[in-house]
Amino acid sequence: MTATQTMMSETKPMIQPGGRHARRQHAKYRYRDGRIAYFLILPAVVLLGIFVIWPAIYAIYLSFHDWSFYKDPEFVGWRNFTNVLNDPLFWAAIGRGFVFVLMTVPVMLLLAFFFASLVVSVSRWAASTLKVSIYIPTIISSVITSIIFALIYNYSGGLLNAALAVFGIDPIAWIGDPAWALLAIAVPAVWLGLGLTSLIMVAAMIDIPTEYYEAAAMEGANWWQKTAFITLPQLKNVGLYLLITGFVAAIQQFELPLVMTGGGPLDSTTLPNLFIFNHFRNDINVGYSIAAALLLFVVLGTVSALVFKFVNSERLVD
Amino acid sequence: MHKRYSRLAVTAVATAAVGALLAGCGAGGDTGDNADGVTTIQFWHRTFTPVENEWYADIVKKFNESQDEIKVVDTEVPADAWDQKMKSAQAAGKAPDIYTHPGSIQDAVNAGQLHELNGIVSDDALGEIIDAALPVSAVGDTYYAYPLLLEPQTVLFWNKDMLSAAGLDPEVGPATWGELIDMCAEIQPTLSDGQYCISPASDAVTFAWSTVGQQYNFAGHTALTSDWTAPDINDSGYKSLMESYKQLWDNDYMPKQALAAYVEGKDFGEEKAAFKVSGSWMMSEIGSDYPDLLGKTGIGAFPNADDAEGDTATTLGNFKWVVDAKSKNAEAAGAFLEWAIAGDPENLVPFFVNTQFTKVPVRESVQEAVAADAAAADAPWSGIIVNDIAPTAIPEPTYPWDVSLAVGTAMESVMKGAASVDDAIKTAEDAINTVIQRDDLPSKAPKS
Numbered sequence: 001m002t003a004t005q006t007m008m009s010e011t012k013p014m015i016q017p018g019g020r021h022a023r024r025q026h027a028k029y030r031y032r033d034g035r036i037a038y039f040l041i042l043p044a045v046v047l048l049g050i051f052v053i054w055p056a057i058y059a060i061y062l063s064f065h066d067w068s069f070y071k072d073p074e075f076v077g078w079r080n081f082t083n084v085l086n087d088p089l090f091w092a093a094i095g096r097g098f099v100f101v102l103m104t105v106p107v108m109l110l111l112a113f114f115f116a117s118l119v120v121s122v123s124r125w126a127a128s129t130l131k132v133s134i135y136i137p138t139i140i141s142s143v144i145t146s147i148i149f150a151l152i153y154n155y156s157g158g159l160l161n162a163a164l165a166v167f168g169i170d171p172i173a174w175i176g177d178p179a180w181a182l183l184a185i186a187v188p189a190v191w192l193g194l195g196l197t198s199l200i201m202v203a204a205m206i207d208i209p210t211e212y213y214e215a216a217a218m219e220g221a222n223w224w225q226k227t228a229f230i231t232l233p234q235l236k237n238v239g240l241y242l243l244i245t246g247f248v249a250a251i252q253q254f255e256l257p258l259v260m261t262g263g264g265p266l267d268s269t270t271l272p273n274l275f276i277f278n279h280f281r282n283d284i285n286v287g288y289s290i291a292a293a294l295l296l297f298v299v300l301g302t303v304s305a306l307v308f309k310f311v312n313s314e315r316l317v318d
Numbered sequence: 319m320h321k322r323y324s325r326l327a328v329t330a331v332a333t334a335a336v337g338a339l340l341a342g343c344g345a346g347g348d349t350g351d352n353a354d355g356v357t358t359i360q361f362w363h364r365t366f367t368p369v370e371n372e373w374y375a376d377i378v379k380k381f382n383e384s385q386d387e388i389k390v391v392d393t394e395v396p397a398d399a400w401d402q403k404m405k406s407a408q409a410a411g412k413a414p415d416i417y418t419h420p421g422s423i424q425d426a427v428n429a430g431q432l433h434e435l436n437g438i439v440s441d442d443a444l445g446e447i448i449d450a451a452l453p454v455s456a457v458g459d460t461y462y463a464y465p466l467l468l469e470p471q472t473v474l475f476w477n478k479d480m481l482s483a484a485g486l487d488p489e490v491g492p493a494t495w496g497e498l499i500d501m502c503a504e505i506q507p508t509l510s511d512g513q514y515c516i517s518p519a520s521d522a523v524t525f526a527w528s529t530v531g532q533q534y535n536f537a538g539h540t541a542l543t544s545d546w547t548a549p550d551i552n553d554s555g556y557k558s559l560m561e562s563y564k565q566l567w568d569n570d571y572m573p574k575q576a577l578a579a580y581v582e583g584k585d586f587g588e589e590k591a592a593f594k595v596s597g598s599w600m601m602s603e604i605g606s607d608y609p610d611l612l613g614k615t616g617i618g619a620f621p622n623a624d625d626a627e628g629d630t631a632t633t634l635g636n637f638k639w640v641v642d643a644k645s646k647n648a649e650a651a652g653a654f655l656e657w658a659i660a661g662d663p664e665n666l667v668p669f670f671v672n673t674q675f676t677k678v679p680v681r682e683s684v685q686e687a688v689a690a691d692a693a694a695a696d697a698p699w700s701g702i703i704v705n706d707i708a709p710t711a712i713p714e715p716t717y718p719w720d721v722s723l724a725v726g727t728a729m730e731s732v733m734k735g736a737a738s739v740d741d742a743i744k745t746a747e748d749a750i751n752t753v754i755q756r757d758d759l760p761s762k763a764p765k766s
Contacts, residue, residue: 068429069408070643083756155575156512156590176520176575178736264521266730281401282719284429286409 063291068284080291090292092267093275094299096182097251100271103186105246108193109239115194116201117231131199138195142188146259149188150175153260175261178268185256185269193249197242204238205231244307248300272296357650358389360414362404364397367602369672377658377665384657388650415645416655419638421527423454423462424716426640428762433641435461438652443660451680453713454636463638466659466669467677470707471597471714472531472632475583475604476616480592484508491593491618495562498593498621502571505592515571517578517591518563520733524580526726528595530715531632532559532620533725538627541725541750542717546763549750551725555627557739560732562623567733587611595620597635598703602673612674617699619707634678634711663687675700678708716764718757724749 063080065073084090115134119127137145152159153174161171174184212230221229232239254273257263263270263278270278276296280289363374371394378392393414395403407413408431419426426432435444436459444461451465478488484505492498502515509515519528533540537555542548566572577585586594587608594600598617605612620631639659641651658665663684670679670688675697679685685704694700715722728746731737737745753759 068431069411069413070430087752153575155573156577171574173573173575176573178734262521262523264523264730265734266522266727266736277402281405284425 059290059294063287063294066285066287068286076287080287081295083288084292084295089267089270090275090295093270093272094296096268096270097272100182100186100189100253101247101250103183104189104193104250105243107186108190108197108246109242111190111194112197112201112242113235115198116205117227119198119202120205131202134198135195137191138193140192142192142255143259145188145192146256149184149256150260153184175269176265178266181261181265181268185253185260188256188260189250189253193246197246200238200242201235204235208234240307244304247307248304251300356387356389357647358391359416359645359647359650359654360393361390361651361654362393362395362414362417364400364418365394366397367599367606367673369602369606370669373669373672376668380665381654381657388653390654411644413642413644415647416639416641416651418466419463419640420636421454422714422716423638423640424457424762425718427457427462431643432462433643433645433648433651435464435641435652435655438641438649439464439656439660443656446660446681446683448680448682450634450678450708451636453716454638455680463640464655464660465636465638465680466666468634468636468680468708469598469677470632470703470711471528471635472595472620473598473600473703473707474618474620475586475594475596475600476618477586477589477592477611478614478616480505480508480513480589481616484592488614488616491616492621494624494626495621496624499565499569499571502566502569502593506569506571509592512590514573514577514591516566516593516595517576517585518566518572518593518595519580520572520576520730522723522726522730524726525729526719526722527633527714528580528597529559529726529729530722531628531630531712532623534628534712535626535631536562536623536628540715540717541721542754542759544763546717546754546759548754549721549724549747551728551746551750552743555623556725556743558623560729560739560742563729563733564735567735583608586615598676598707599673601676601699601703605674615699617702619702628712630707630710630712632707632711633714634708635714667691676703678704717759718753720753721750724753 067073174180257269261269263274276292378390455463481488505515536559543550583600583603666684671691724746728742731742
């Protein structure tokens with residue numbers, strides 16, 4: 001909308017001097033371009049309509065009904081929403097999702113920053129090796145990752161407890177103890193997400209003009225000062241982008257707890273999407289899970305909108 | 319003109335792309351009548367043990383070869399993907415015509431999911447179902463499911479060598495929880511690192527379904543009052559059950575993290591536990607995956623509470639075959655069902671023999687045919703399961719899963735020290751009361 005308005009406001013003065021004929025000509029070409037544009041976006045719009053917009057509308061419709069797939073949906077008003085909002089397990093899952101974000105996103109950003117700093121300061125060959133190495137986890141399926149880490153966390157015979165045993169430490173129930181389980185899920189989440197985050201960070205770091213660093217060096221700035229006054233400010237927009245994508249990915253994490261713990265022990269790894277999935281899987285009627293999904297959408301949308309607002313204002317400053 | 323053709327081409331490509339995608343999305347299993355008059359029906363079953371999977375594949379093949387009017391397409395679905403695959407198929411209106419179904423049928427009947435078997439399966443075949451299997455087969459006089467088997471869900475297995483090493487009688491398991499704790503005290507000093515006295519259920523979900531029989535054993539009732547108007551878990555029986563598991567946990571008699579799933583015998587097979595709690599089906603896994611252990615595996619009823627109120631500590635699990643209410647070929651599905659599991663007993667003998675006689679047939683004629691098999695003499699545990707454990711076992715509860723889960727969560731909380739017994743019971747009562755109100759349970763209570 002904003003882009004269209006901007007275009008119109010820019011083109012309007014140009015057509016004034018040409019009179020009616022010029023306006024007609026311009027309208028003709030504008031119309032022709034518009035038609036091509038509509039043709040080009042038609043497949044995307046149709047697919048979006050079929051797979052996103054219509055299901056979303058239908059989901060909203062169904063959220064006000066009890067539906068078991070076998071009988072006609074029965075209208076229940078706001079009952080599904082009140083059931084979800086009054087369910088302490090739903091709010092616990094949302095809260096756990098935010099805790100999981102705090103456990104994963106800052107660590108991932110920090111590690112990616114250190115990794116990127118390393119990559120830009122070594123030889124080209126070493127940088128390529130490092131980049132390939134860090135990206136490998138990204139192309140591994142999260143289900144495979146879950147299985148690998150479940151084996152590492154195995155109570156009896158797992159790699160981690162075997163390593164601890166060397167130092168005389170008793171085995172720890174990494175995914176069996178509510179105190180450890182969420183952290184145990186967070187580690188593979190960071191491992192999986194680090195590759196892409198790091199590469200984006202590297203790309204952003206390479207884009208910083210070297211003149212800045214040369215000038216700083218001439219002024220006698222050390223590494224910390226260069227980082228604080230050049231690198232970090234220049235990475236701000238990329239950092240914010242990674243923050244919001246990391247936030248959305250982390251709070252929607254689903255496969256790791258599903259495969260590794262099933263949401264246990266004692267719901268300590270039941271993240272919001274797994275909570276909804278468990279209801280979808282176990283409930284005879286689907287109204288509750290749809291209402292919960294829509295409410296999660298509202299929560300995520302609100303937080304994302306706030307962060308996006310932050311990102312936009314930074315771009316304007318640039 | 320050229321540009322017009324270009325636009326047309328773009329439109330055509332876009333339309334074709336969308337059409338192809340939609341066609342792909344709509345693709346499902348073939349079902350219905352073919353041009354040659356053959357009716358094709360879809361049959362889904364879960365992945366069970368290898369010998370069970372072989373039986374399923376074989377019975378479908380034999381049926382298809384036995385006649386030329388109905389073609390059954392068999393699909394084996396991994397057990398952990400079953401729920402989501404079935405839900406997706408139901409949502410798309412593409413549920414299979416006939417499929418396996420565990421647990422109670424009440425919720426599915428209420429939801430209109432199951433086709434009545436009366437009319438598509440003969441009355442003689444329906445009349446053969448033994449009384450113990452009726453609660454999972456029929457509601458009133460209407461049959462909705464035909465059970466393939468019954469199986470106790472809580473059975474105690476023990477490693478005779480490990481009991482002998484502790485100076486205990488390897489042929490006799492503990493009869494009560496007190497005896498179990500005493501035996502663990504004897505066994506623990508003889509164990510190596512990574513070995514434990516017992517591997518029982520240890521998480522909320524498993525507690526929820528596998529301890530209903532134990533709840534009945536300790537308290538004399540299950541989690542709801544008989545009229546389903548209130549939770550019924552705040553008594554000495556439930557408290558004692560929770561504290562019993564806490565005793566196993568606090569004394570390190572059980573691992574702090576499950577060594578294997580409750581339903582599988584991997585930890586027992588690898589001799590990491592002297593006792594293993596699982597369903598009777600585990601003996602079948604021991605037979606196929608750890609044959610050397612078969613001869614030194616003891617089996618018995620799960621221990622009773624020291625002052626037991628009920629006469630069993632297990633529920634009777636089951637797997638049934640059901641016909642989907644939306645099936646367009648219900649009669650063909652009924653014909654297949656009747657031929658495969660409600661007809662000639664010899665069709666079923668390989669199933670029960672190859673699963674090591676660990677499951678109970680639901681027809682007397684099949685029970686007799688299985689007992690007459692030559693291999694039965696080499697399976698002494700069969701008598702324990704069929705004669706000692708199954709007859710007193712109670713059916714699985716018909717109340718909603720969330721009620722069982724609330725109790726399971728309370729048990730795990732107490733066992734792991736996350737909550738006191740009173741707090742855990744209070745939390746579970748609140749959760750159960752929510753379910754009672756949400757689902758209007760009093761109106762759905764079984765009529766006595």
